[in-house]
Each structure stands twice: as C-alpha cells, then as structure tokens.
Amino acid sequence: MADKIFRVNMTDLSTSIEDVPADWAGHGGRGLTSTIVAAEVPPTCHPLGPNNKLIFAPGLLSGTAAANSGRISAGAKSPLTGTIKEANSGGTSAQQLAKLGCKALIIEGQPKDDDWYSLSLTPEGVTINKEEELIGKGNFDVVESVEKRFTDKIGILSIGQAGEMQMSAANISVKDPDSHVRSLGRGGLGAVMGSKKIKFIALDAQGGKVDIADPDAFKAANKTFAKALVDHPVSQALGTYGTNVLVNIINEAGGLPTRNFTKGQFEGHEQISGETMHDLIVERGGKPKHACHQGCVIQCSQIYNDLKGKYKTSGIEYESIWAMGADCTVDNLDQIAEMDHLLDDIGIDTIETAVAFGVAMEGGVLDFGDSNEMIRIMKDEIAQGTPLGRVIGNGAANVGRTYGVTRVPVVKNQAIPAYDPRAIKGIGITYATSTQGADHTMGYTIATEILGVGGSADPLSKEGQVELSRNLQIATAAIDSTGMCLFIAFAALDDGTCLPALVDMLNARFGIGLTADDVTNLGMSILKTEHAFNTAAGFTNLDDRLPEFFETEPIPPHNAVWDFTGEEIDTFWNF
C-alpha cells in the first residue's frame, strides 16, 4: 500500500486523499511537517486563522517493529511563538497513522459557524462528524467516551478546554497504550486544532500493516539497534528513575532554575528527585518502568499512584517536575502529580504553564510555593476560561506583560525549560538559536562524528561552542524525522553500531541506499527550511537572543552570567 496524503478542508468540510509529491517522499515526522508548513502556510498568516494548517505526520519508521519508533509529529505556525513549530510525542497515533498508509494528515481552513467537529480516519478515508457531547470536556473524558464509541484499539488525538479556548499554551493529547494521554506539548498546537473546531481525531488502522522492502535486512538491523539501546547505561537510569533522575545533578550544578530563575539550586530538590519519586512509586504499587508506545525498549515513563495507591498520572518528565517544582518552589511530588494530571486533562503544556505560574508568583498573583492555589487556578480559572485563567493559559510572556514582570524566561515567547543557560551555556545557545523558541530537545546529544558534523573550530572557543550546538541541532532535526524517540541519542553517542543500524533500517524499509551524509543533509535542509519560514514571517537575528536578565543577574551559587554576544550567536546560521 503506497502512502498517501490525507487532506481535510474545514471551510467546506471536504476531504481528499492525494498522492505524495516527489519532494515530500523522503521526509517523515518533523521533516515532513516543516516541509508542508513551509510549502503551504503563508508565513505572515494569523496562527489561529483559516490560512494556517495543522499537519500530523508519523516518522519514517513508524508503524514498523523498529525499537522506539512510535513518535508522532505535529506542525503548524505556532500561536505562542509566531514561528514554525513541530512537537512530537509517544502514544499510539504514530503507528495507527502509518498503518493507515497516511504519510501526513493536513487540516486546513476553518468552519464559518460555531459548530464543533471530530475526524475519523480509516483505510477507507476521512469522515468529518459534528461533535456536541464532548465539547467542554477534558482529555480523559474524551478518551473514555471515544473508545466507547469505537474500540479501545484506536488511536486518539484530542484537545481539552485550553485548546477549545485557543490558549497559546494549549497542547494536543495523544492516547497512550493504557488509554491515558501523552502530549504534543509545546508551542500551542492545541489552539490551532481548536481554531479548526476539531475536538478529536480517531485513528483506526483496522489491522493494516506497513510494507517493508527488505524484511530480513530490516529485522537484522533492528536487532542490532535495539541491543545498542538496551545495553546503554543511560537506558538503565531512564528505566529506573525516568528523566527525573536529572533533578539532583542539575541542582548540584547550580543549573536548576528556582523561584522564577533567581537561584540555581532548590532547597527541596531531594523531595522531588527521581530517586525519591522511584521509591514512592514502588511503595504505592505503581510502575517505575513503563512504555509510552509499543516497541519502546527503554521505558522511561512511569505510573505514579496517589497515597491510596490509585492511578494519578503517568509519564511525568523532569522538565515538568522542575517547572511545577523548583521554579514555583513546590517540594511535594503528590501536589506536582496532581497538577500534572490536571494540566493533561485541560490540555495545556506543563512547562509553559508552570513557568507562567512562576512569573505570576513574582508578579504577586499568588505566593511562591502555594501549590493549593496553583491547583485552584488550574481548575477554576484556566479550565473555566476566566480572565486570570486566560492570562496564564496564554503563556509566561503574556503573564509578564500583564503584570509588569521583567524577569520573564522566554525565547521567541516560549518558556525556557529546566536548565539555566547561565550555568549550562551550551544549552543556552540552543535556546537562543532554535527555530521554535526555547526548547531543550532541539539540540540533543548525538554522535556528531558519526554523522560527519563534528565541527572544525576549537571546541573551547565560543565559535566552537556555537558550531557544536549547530551540529547537534542538525543531527536532532534528522532524528526527529525518523519517528524515533530522542532517547536513542545516548546509544547513538557511544555505540558505533547504533546509528548505522538506524540508517540500515531506513534503507530496508524503503529499499533505498541512504548514507550517513544523506541523513546529515536532511537535517541541514530541515533547519534551513524552518529558518527561511521564520525569516519570511518577520523574525530576524535579533530574535535569537536570551532575555536581558540572563546577562545582568548572576545566578547563585556560581554567580555565572550569560556572556555570548549577539555577533557570536549569529554565526550559528553560517552554513
């Protein structure tokens, strides 16, 4: 079955299934969403207007048996940043889309009336249905109800109340194998889905399968690839403590932004650390090791139960725990888990929203550490769409503007996550230059020398640091196109068999002859495409800057400041 483009026009409520243009054939995941947005979305359009388009795309290896290949990408022009945006997530939707033969789902236009709709994708095509029952509901109710209407085997993409109200921090939820949700978290893509008046998308592949050009070669490469992942020591830590294993070490480094980025260490870090969380999960009968999608061999997710041993949340990440924890000075994991559950249900980004709370705390809206008031605001203000709820739900920068706070940790309007760039400068370069606003996943740790992007400048010079960050972003853009989880990066860094096996799987899947150079060129092409979109949208080099306070406010305990000049940062795009 040849892959097709599924297109939905919400203005005239029409659908079509199209052949894949030759220029798009080699793309998947982020590479494809960014290529389509760049080709079809006017860069200066309003992100919530009819000219923006919302794209979903599985990765190049999604739907196969490849280990850790279950990521789905969503792309559009972001209502939060105004830039091009891609967010990706685990869950079951990538595999469903791939098995449907859907290379990409493009949603365009906008209904002229106030009616709400849902989409249903099957091998026969797309149907658009009016939706009334689930409007105003949270994501957990939506998943439960939609599974009853169809089956519990389907994939579901949905928005909560935040997406319906088109808040800039709204996310899109992705049903996971346990009928809980993961998130296409950053950049407000849930608001774009809300602007199209689509509450949920049901994906039912009905047992469809993905074609493999050379099954034996694919199987052999996948075996090598999976072994490299399983054997790596970082996988052991991730499978035991999740990403939250980072709390203690980032705190030790003085890079754990605390109290709205005024300190680099949090007194309550031990209460929210990965080690403590692991113990609480085990004590309460939860699961410290859990897969967010079929085929994951690392299993960094977890099931977190409350004090009574009842399910509370799953897949709670370091960055979310940091944001609701250290940044707001909340040292209670149960309160953080409660907030994580609420924000998942409302359908709003945990990082953006919690950083917005930190700014609101500095602005005197509520006290630092007042997690009860945070929970109340989430339930009574954000979910209900009150003026305060909308101020916070539109992100950290919006809160800063509203309350006159100048210490606002954002780049291109998107909240800086979890790693203070004064204490960890390499991440600061990524925050400044990312095509999508501050995002820790844009420049990951990849074996740059294997991809031939190791760099030539002195690595200790600022020129060398910018060059290394650029090369990491190039490699990350390529990985994001495969549908692979970024956590393959650790094995790819150390095990010489890992990345070649990934390339072998791509070749066996499609019957092609890619080389590592091709992968690198793909990454470069994606970054340039995204940058060109942003330039056409009106962004300049002056947007590639960290907020002023990072240069003027030393962060304890090491009292470091951000000291890269604009000219040094601007060399990032010299390729």
Next chain:
Amino acid sequence: MKQIRLFVNTEVPGGFTTLLQGGIFLKAEQGETIGDLITSLPGFTMEYARQKIQTIFLDGLPADDLDQQLWGKKAVIAISAAMPGLAGAIFRKGGMHASLRTETAGKLSENGQNTRPLQVRLKLFNMIAAERGLEILDEGCVLPAAALEKFFAYRLPLLATVHKVMMDDNVTDTDKLRDSLQSDNLIRLSIRSTNGG
C-alpha cells in the same frame, strides 16, 4: 557522635539508599584523590568507579578525573551513573560535549597550611546509591541528624518497617528516635535488614 542502628524488615532496605542522595560525611587526607576516597567505601572497586561513575561534581562544578586530589578544609563531591539529556552529556566525565560547560572544576591547590584531614560530603545519585548503598548503610555512615528526620518525614512507610532502634547501644523506639534528630549534629547511622520477629 550519636550512634544509631536501625533494624528493618528484610524486604525493604533498598528504599533507604535514597537517603544517600543528601550526602554522607567522610574524612579525607590532604592530597587524597577522589578515586581513593570512593574506593575506601564498602563495595566500591576502582574498576566499578571508572566504569559506573560517569558524572562527578566537585564543589558544584563538573570534574573529569577520579585522580583529582583533594586539598583544603571542606569539599562536596557528588557522583552519579550515566545521565540522560544534553545536560547529562555536557557534564559527563571526559565527555565530548564538555566544551559546552560554563565552568569545569579546576585542580585544588595545596597551600601547605592545612595538615588535618578535610571533611568531605559525598552525595550518591542515580544507580550508584541503588547498587552500592546497602553496603554503605550496613557498615554505617555519618550524616546530619536532621537529614534522617527529614527523610522520615516524607517516607513514613519506611519508618514503619523499622522494628528495632538502638541509640548509643540502648534500645529505644522510633518516636524517641525522631525527637532526638532535631539538630544539625552529625550521627553515625547503620541500617541492617533482619527479620522482624
């Protein structure tokens, strides 16, 4: 220094290893290396240290070398197994992304004025505490009394597994134990798993 011995049910002592994330206090000779200090702990060989300890912090800065010598009056060392993320790679011992650090721990200087052993606070994170913590706790370690009280305050189910408390060779109960922990004084703590009966 108060000596506290806890006897806990056989099935549960693993949970206590998380106590080590707050750090234990050790004495190091002037000029002793980090590697020598760590391998003086029960269960740590130099091979284990070189292979499993992938992240070292010295006084809050990433360090690359187990052969780093310790000088001065006090030091804080944190050790961890391999860490995820770009930050994990940047801080990794001898890692290729170390150039993206803001600062790396420099060599401590010997000024000749300190002849007495220095006090080291050693924090054990990640798999290191899980894999080697039981042996450390069994043999006994030094930590602030308040750290144990803080630990029990949010880990009450673990406190319930303690079936015998010895304080300076006298049998006591957990309530009196907790009352005695309200200070920053150092205690010597050992935790041993036994059957409660």
